[in-house]
Amino acid sequence: MKAVVSVIGRDSVGIIAKVSAGCADFGANILDISQTVLDEYFTMIMIVDIDKLNRPFNEFVDYMSVRGKTDGLDIHVMHEDIFNSMHRI
Amino acid sequence: MFDTKDIIETISMIREECLDIRTITMGISLYDCQSENPERLCSRIYDRIMSRAAKLVKTGEDIEKKYGIPIINKRVSVTPIALMAGGLSVDDAVKVAKTLDRAAHELGINFIGGFSALVQKGFTNGSRAVIDAIPQALAETERVCSSVNVASTKAGINMDAVAQMGRIIRQTADITADRDAIGCAKLVVFANVPEDNPFMAGAFHGVGEPETVINVGVSGPGVVASAIRRKGDCNLTEVAETIKRTAFKITRVGQLVAKEASERLGVPFGIVDLSLAPTPAVGDSVAYILESMGLEKCGCHGTTAALAMLNDAVKKGGVMASSHVGGLSGAFIPVSEDAGMIEAAKCGALSLDKLEAMTAVCSVGLDMIAIPGDTPAEVISGIIADEISIGVVNTKTTAVRLIPAGKVGDMVSFGGLLGEAPVIPVSNYSPAKFIGRGGRIPAPLQSLKN
DSSP states (O other): OEEEEEEEEEOOTTHHHHHHHHHHHHTOEEEEEEEEEETTEEEEEEEEEOTTOSSOHHHHHHHHHHHHHHTTEEEEEEETHHHHHHHOO | OOOHHHHHHHHHHHHTSOOOEEEEEEEEOOGGGOOSSHHHHHHHHHHHHHHHSTTHHHHHHHHHHHHTOOEEEEEEEESOGGGGOTTOOHHHHHHHHHHHHHHHHHHTOSOEEEEEEEOSSOOOHHHHHHHHHHHHHHHHOSSEEEEEEEEETTTEEEHHHHHHHHHHHHHHHHHTGGGTTGGGGGEEEEESOOTTOOSSSSOOOOTTSOSEEEEEEEOOHHHHHHHHHHHOSOOHHHHHHHHHHHHHHHHHHHHHHHHHHHHHHTOOEEEEEOOBOOOSSTTOOHHHHHHHTTOSSTTSTTHHHHHHHHHHHHHHHHHTTOSOBOSSOSBOOBSTTOHHHHHHHHTTSSOHHHHHHHHTSSSSOEEEEEEOTTOOHHHHHHHHHHHHHHHHHTTSOEEEEEEEOSOTTOEEEOOGGGOEEEOOOOOSSOOHHHHHTOSEEOOOGGGOOO
16 A cells, blocks of 8 residues: 655755655655655655555654654645545546 | 646645545434333433444544545434434423433534434424424534424425424524524424435434444535636536536545445445535635636626536536435535625625525525524524425425524624624515415425326
């Protein structure tokens, strides 16, 4: 199973490193990253494999959200099924 | 792999356009809680609800976290209490309502529906006890919702019940007058009531339903309005197509959540209700959808046509997205719960008569409308009779939820999702003699389909 990690915030040095470190702590394997910077705002979409998480998925969601706030970033982790449901028949 | 555009679209629907799951409602049968002893009846009802719905709120919160989509309400609907109340006095029926309220508080749900009676053809002892208890029950509880079905296309209109509900709304308004007649915000009068509706205040667990069931109500007026705005200057065929596509996506999320809740709770999945349910939050308004189609203000000429198209396109888009569609499924137009409707009613663009016309082409009916606090019971009954006739003749659900409070032009406020509404005028001419005749208006010819 996969999850989508979306990161939105003011651009600064080391955002990808911080988010990646969080994923590594929980055992989420990064499969794909796409990112853009628009008007100083950083937007990143990361697809991660959550099959081998070392803690429950809900804790991963909470951790990333809290970690994002301390760095002024809006980080949301969402299970892939919501995107599959909405965009695939 | 996923398309980045799709991911961003989903995220912005949730974060910026107020997409949410409006409610996960667990329907619970209370039939085998029957008892001749009112105390035992109450304790059985309490135990049944507490055991069946124990994990409802936690499950809703877990699903919310997993998919990153807000699930605003977790609710319970129960067997219409009138079916359980054959031997009860009015005081006993009030005790049952208080029992439901206690269970709702313990479970952490915001509403519990089913203090209800079905009297389209006539009254049973149980329905009399429940209906007579409604004013006190709604005044002395916080989270209990009540509904009464007074008509159906098959049975016609029970005008004795219509007359009585005018009086009951009047009494409920009077005894909760110090709280802007809040009791009336929890009371709906129906024609052709659906038995699997997850939305309050009209939800109850119908007689043909299983022991326990999960029904889900989706929302998303903001998403539809934004999609229409993005489409720009295009013809109405393209607007309808845009609404259909958006409704499909919204409903798929509802189906996903319903399926997951059903599996986690070990309870059958009933239906997804396709309704576009507004909230008072700016950007979450059905009126704004109509205005985004090109109306200067909701309520102007053209509003009924725009709403008819919206309602139809929502159903066409949504029906393919879910394995079972039910409940009310259409666009809601509750005045106090919709920022655009509130503005339109305040500036005089939206009248009671226009709202009545609009209800002929969308789901539900005259919903959350504040009328003058001194409106006589028979005038309220007249409004009910008109609205209910629209439902009976058109073989659709219609409903009335009126709040008699204040004077024309005052704002009455109910708090939270119930919102606030300007008091709008009603006709000063009386239907008292017509309402006083009582009896039943026979079922229309379209009921004879066999």
